[in-house]
Amino acid sequence: MSRRETLRHNSKIILGDRLTVRQFLFSEAILFTTQIVIFCLVAVIMSGFLTQEGTLADFVNAKINKNFMMEFLVTLVLLITVLGVFSMVQRGAGKIWASDIQRIADEVTYEAPRIVYASGSSITGATLAVGFFLIKHPEAQVPNVGWWFGMAAFFAVVFFIMGAGLAYWLKRESHLIQEGTE
Numbered sequence: 001m002s003r004r005e006t007l008r009h010n011s012k013i014i015l016g017d018r019l020t021v022r023q024f025l026f027s028e029a030i031l032f033t034t035q036i037v038i039f040c041l042v043a044v045i046m047s048g049f050l051t052q053e054g055t056l057a058d059f060v061n062a063k064i065n066k067n068f069m070m071e072f073l074v075t076l077v078l079l080i081t082v083l084g085v086f087s088m089v090q091r092g093a094g095k096i097w098a099s100d101i102q103r104i105a106d107e108v109t110y111e112a113p114r115i116v117y118a119s120g121s122s123i124t125g126a127t128l129a130v131g132f133f134l135i136k137h138p139e140a141q142v143p144n145v146g147w148w149f150g151m152a153a154f155f156a157v158v159f160f161i162m163g164a165g166l167a168y169w170l171k172r173e174s175h176l177i178q179e180g181t182e
Contacts (some may be wrong), residue, residue, distance in 0.1 A: 120159020
């Protein structure tokens with residue numbers, strides 16, 4: 001297989017080189033950071049550019065609540081269940097539809113890291129918005145504003161490691177340069 005080939009990524013054909021691990025991680029970091037910025041900006045705009053504390057609190061409570069982790073885990077379990085259904089259908093479909101079903105199953109599989117990123121970026125962005133609100137409103141008398149930024153950094157690191165690790169594991173053979181090849 002040549003180094004230059006057609007890669008499938010998120011239902012689009014991308015002509016190009018396979019990625020090195022460094023390029024892959026950089027790409028994943030940009031994708032995740034973009035999602036964090038979007039969620040943070042949504043919180044900022046929804047709260048009247050950090051002027052409406054109640055609206056911001058509602059936004060944050062919708063993102064960070066007691067159901068967050070359960071919803072995240074159930075989503076991942078259901079993704080695995082859907083992949084199992086695809087596998088059963090593929091076995092039953094025989095050779096005629098097997099390659100089409102496999103292609104769809106692969107695309108669904110590649111969405112798993114995006115689910116991790118979406119979950120992590122939503123709580124990271126919301127947490128950052130709270131930190132920015134507290135900087136803008138020192139009268140809020142919150143003793144440790146840095147705690148919010150620390151939590152945002154913690155969420156970002158944890159969810160990035162989970163998402164990028166999963167993406168690497170899923171795409172290492174099809175999207176990355178293999179050691180010893182060139």
